[in-house]
Amino acid sequence: MEIGEQVLALLSEEIVLISFLLIMGAVVAQVIARGSKKILEKIGIPKAVEGTSLERAMGKMGTSTVVMISKISMWLIIGGTILVALTLLDVNYSQQVVDVTADIFPSVFTSLIIFLAGIVLGDKAEIVVSRSLRGIKLPEVGIIPKIAKYSVIYISVLIVLGQLDVATNALVVLLGVYALSIVAFSSVAFSDMLKSTAAGLYLVLTQPYVIGDEIRVGNVKGIVQEITMLVTRVESENEECMIPNDRVFREGVARKINRE
Amino acid sequence: MRGILEMVEGFISKDQVLVLLYPSVAEYEKYVESIDRRVVVVGRENVWGAESFVELPLEFEDVKEKIRFSLEGAIRNGMISDGDEVVCISKLFSNELDSFMRIRVEESQLNSGIYALFLSSKSDAGVIRDVLELVIELGKKGQNGEPVGALFTVGDAGKVMNKSCPLSYNPFEKSHVHVGDSIVNVMLKEFSRLDGAFVISDEGKIVAAYRYLEASSEGINIPKGLGTRHMAGAAITKGTSAVSIVLSESDGLIRCFKSGELVLEVDPEAY
Secondary structure, eight states: OHHHHHHHHHHHHHHHHHHHHHHHHHHHHHHHHHHHHHHHHHTTHHHHHTTOHHHHHHHHTTOOHHHHHHHHHHHHHHHHHHHHHHHHHTOSOOHHHHHHHHHHHHHHHHHHHHHHHHHHHHHHHHHHHHHHTTTOOOGGGGHHHHHHHHHHHHHHHHHHHHHTTOOOHHHHHHHHHHHHHHHHHHHHHTHHHHHHHHHHHHHHHHOSSOTTOEEEETTEEEEEEEEOSSEEEEEOSSOEEEEEHHHHHHHOOEEOOOOO | OOOHHHHHHHHOOTTOEEEEESOOHHHHHHHHHHOOSOEEEEESSOOSOOSSEEEOOSOOSSHHHHHHHHHHHHHHTTSSOTTOEEEEEEOSSSSSOOEEEEEEOOGGGOOOSHHHHHHSSSSOHHHHHHHHHHHHHHHHHTBTTBOOOEEEEESOHHHHHHTEEESSOOTTTTOOOBTTOHHHHHHHHHHTTSSSEEEEOTTSBEEEEEEEEOOOOTTOOOOTTOOHHHHHHHHHTTSSSOEEEEEOTTTOOEEEEETTEEEEEEOGGGO
């Protein structure tokens, strides 16, 4: 009898403690979920993710990215409390298992968040790039937004794998080669534009001629309509010319002086 | 309660065109999915990837004006034609599509010229929109509560500069400001109390202020009763490809001129 009562007392004490712990965990998780939702809404996440495929998928399931993220953090905390409760109960879990789980848990969580952020950012990059290319009615141009999207996702996957301690050296090398090839190609392809921009910077800063002046560059003569970083637009009686700024630099410019 | 969508579904007949005014992406998809009609979308820019899209750079607050300009744009783009019946769905009180109406398109009533102003001008539509928005705000608030007048020319800045002379020192010399920057709006409002015109280039650079426009007013026909500011604004657009946007000090209306003719008249309060 006495032994039985003691066991019951001990057990009930433990049960009270554990249930208290679980309830506390659930409450804290709820509070954190609400708080994170509010913070995410305040920093404008819903607006930022609008139109991305993740948000659309979430919308079809009747939730949203923000709700999803706050749910994930809620389940993380609940999971953590359950883990602590199990340790207290001492059920068959060896210390080692607990340690490993406690080690892995946060990194899994961060990598999940990074992965979600990567997908959202990739979508966003696709939307932004395709919007800026909207005016171009060329079917092939559709590949550029896709490239931007998958580049972002690739980088986020790399970070995630790094978080999870997976060997990513080969993938990093691949990324390096990819980035290097972009730099190499663009430095060849856009060399004229770079030159023009450098010259344009000088022209914009020193303003040797302004809009309305009559100038001559090489054999092009006319009234300046616009000076941009890349080109100077000149209009004569019946012609409109675009002079790349590096040409202005190379050939020099003559400005008509009004002596009235 | 039945949603607007269901009501429209029961209301719209086979050959009518659905016109969505500034829907959100989700709303657009919902309507396209459930209503199998020709859909015309009106908005600032085509975020929906819609096939029939009308760019209406200014979002009018007055729903009547909004619909008028939207239908005008749709006609110009060949999406609807004279005599068609359309069902317009618009925001009215809330921030989502909450009202709809059926309208018979009559082309004769839809030629305000806002499309001629935006689409067939050489300068960037965004620049004209920015200037128009600025003038609208100026017309609404005035300068310290007093009504002000203003004159802006947009585009063909080289020619405009050669057809005008400075009234005073040009505050925008050696500067690189563009319309649409928020700080510039404040600056322009301050400068607008001074006489003369603002000259803005095709790409939105503010070239000069205090310009006296010297264009000849020969052959310019503007409505009687408008003053010298309107005359100068109209005349400068005759020999150049510029448009001019004039805020009247006396009646508070905004008038836009192109090729020497009045193309648009808007009341800033309607916006």
